[in-house]
Amino acid sequence: MSGSPQLQPARPNKLLLPLQTGRSSCHVEMPPPPPIRLGPPHPYLKTHGSKVARLHLFDWVVLALLVAIDVGLNLIEPFHRFVGEDMMTDLRYPLKSNTVPVWAVPIYAVIGPIIIIIGIYMKRRNVYDMHHAILGLLFSVLITGVLTDAIKDGVGRPRPNFFWRCFPDGVPKFNNITTQVICHGDPAVIKEGHKSFPSGHSSWSFAGLGFLSWYLAGKIKAFDRRGHVAKLCIVLLPLLLAAMVAVSRVSDYWHHWQDVSAGGILGLVVASFCYLQFFPPPSGDPGFWPHAYFEHILNPEGEGQVQSTTNSNHRRSLSGGPVAMEMGNTNQELGSMEEGRPAG
Template sequence: MPEIQLGAHTLRSHGVQVARTHMHDWLILLLLVVIEAILNVIEPFHRFVGEDMMTDLRYPLQDNTVPFWAVPMLAIILPFFVIIVYYFIRRDVYDLHHAILGLLFSVLITGVITDAIKDAVGRPRPDFFWRCFPDGKGVFDPVTKDVMCTGVKSVIKEGHKSFPSGHTSWSFAGLGFLALYLSGKIQVFDRRGHVAKLCIVFLPLLVAALVGISRVDDYWHHWQDVFAGALLGITVSSFCYLQFFPPPYDVDGWGPHAYFQMLAESRNGNTIINGSNLQQSELESVRVDGWELSRPNSHDSFDRHTGLRSY
């Protein structure tokens, strides 16, 4: 039976093996990238916009407070940096691989859903009038009173993509995943009442919320667009996180499912455990010289100092 050693499952020793196990998942990620690119190229549905509807669509056309390039920095690069830092602390390739895979799935699935809905709904942005008529002179069909835009085609196209907010959904997808990841790692639900841990978890969500608010302040989105984007992003990130990790409130919420599966496969026979930073839940059902390393429960005699109980 192979030994279980902390730091023994590193990127160098097991990275290729773990990646090969999830090769189909990486291929699906590439497919999502292609779909996302296609959804950004196709023309969205041009919803009827009558002359009398322009009253609510005359907000000024202005630049983004949070530019487009900054969203991947917040939603992908920042969580990726935190995941890398934790890898150098824990040196667990299972956590590294599944956290990155879950993060990318969270962002890309959210992006595909968001842009698919954008193209299908075609809701005009609050600044649609100035996109449609940059000279300020409205031109409408004499019969239907539908807009007859005179502006730049690409600007008008973007003006039909208000619902839901992509900046918001991407931010909540990536930073929501980061909040769940951090809550598991620092064991925020350990029932010890450390509110400071909650502040750490809420910080990424606050950043995502501020991104969403900026979209309303810049008149690029209605508040309903931002609300729907936030709900979509946090929902998808929760599903993707739980696909690879236990719930943060679980006693094993600090590690990925694959790590505990590896431990479970090594339970039978004598197992040697090295390292001082072994987590409490890793000790379950591992026997050493007639003793069992385990979590305490109501039926066993447990020594809190040694972490041992006898049969």
């Protein structure tokens, strides 16, 4: 009947293709296609937190070792540099209390930045970013603390208020031959009087707040070459706070200006090294996340060997590598089998 639709014969299943081999024919069963993945799973704290911590277990052990070393450096007696009678002229500054107490340093240099880092995690939900930022921050302050206390013990420079530490009653006493001071004050106070160089407040402040400054620069893309000066104000705010703490050490007569300068440079240099160990330079999009997160994107963990192989093959096929050549040869063989010709 004209105009009526004609039925088309059903096409054979492509997974079972006939292959002519002389008098007999056989069917070749093709393997199932690889599973389709939309992308790597998002690294939440619940799903990837323990895994990331296990990968950096050795780093956390090193952090504990640094804490033990720093405690030991604070317990030993520092070098007592020679202090003569004529040197007391520059060491008679009054013995004042600290404007910034010692217990406040870990709060603004460590706990404060950690709170900011956790707040960013609550917004972005990237456990790699939170873990590596906290780990880098702790490494920054602890490495700086060990270096600072080691130099303090080795140098033994007297503080500007050393006179009143050595002679709390104001009555000096010196050796008749060498004119070296003969202190009769509290041994613990005298011990601290030989720890002027470099400034611990300054080095810790610039180590913790300097790392925070680097971290914020990456998060707000401060150096994306768009000329937003307001971003620089956010980046410089932690450094300003650290500088004010360093200035207070001079105005309190606990340190010479050379002490706070050396401490600030030491802390900032260590903070820079520790940040760049975990994060790219804060310029543009690549500086937003840590190195480990980009590795997670390229090679997701916990997805099995099939997923890793599939992603690797896909990347190499896009670049025209061996996998692309293998896929091309496979397509040719499939075409030959569909035409009834022997492959190869």
